[in-house]
Amino acid sequence: MAAVPSLPRPATLASAEPRTPSARQVVWRRRGLDLLLAWPFPLAVLLAWQLGTQFELIPPQILPAPAVVATTFADLWSTGELQDHLLISLSRVMYGFSLGTGLGLLLGVSMGLSTTVKEFLYPTFRLFAQVPSLGWLPLLMMIVGIDEALKIILISKAAFVPVTMNTYDGLRNVPTSFLEVSRVFRFTRWQLLRHVVFPSALPPIWNGIRYALTHAWLALVGVELLASSEGLGFLIVYGRQLFQLDVVLAAVVVVGAIGFALDKVLAVTEAHLLRWRRNAF
Incomplete structure (x- = not known):
């Protein structure tokens, strides 16, 4: 008896359906698209800069060519002068940012958790916050001089205000539904703060810390x-006084790059903290 040839098995429903991309694939695609969209404008600016200097639409004494700025940057780096100035600036901003953030968290938590402290200090704080950091410069120069103390105080003030405001707002704006659930479970005050109030307030607090670092860098x-x-x-300032605009532009590029990198570091840290917050609930 001849064997009956086996027919090909029909494709299962699961194999026939298109495969749905995972959440990680969607995130990476979105990041790739964002990165792709971020490049055209700066490249167009760089091209316009190069063409403007190449055809002498702008005098080179006012706007040096990109190649000249790159050469100046390499020279400053090779001599170590750029690293010295960069380390000094970073140390100043880290000292001022740490001091301002610590004081801001302390005051923001105190006003957010205590109505008495809020009524006593909040009006004065709002008045203090309305004056820009550099507005205190003449007064502080008369009091502490122009040494490092002046710079640390001004940078601390720049970081202090956004941390305090965001911490206070985050603690005061905990969703009512969260508080009602904590009452159902009869949380103690410490359990309420640990499991409800602080995890809920973490995103605005961290946004305040990110703003604080940006403001501290600008104040620096x-x-x-x-x-x-x-x-x-x-x-x-040194490059401007000597009319060396290539030095000015090289330093400006470093300032922008370092500020961008610092914000990215806090953004990555924020992603990990928020993941911890989701797991905590």
């Missing part, structure tokens, strides 16, 4: 432009 450059003999801000 501002105070170094006005009252410093070292640092990236001083390097910009």
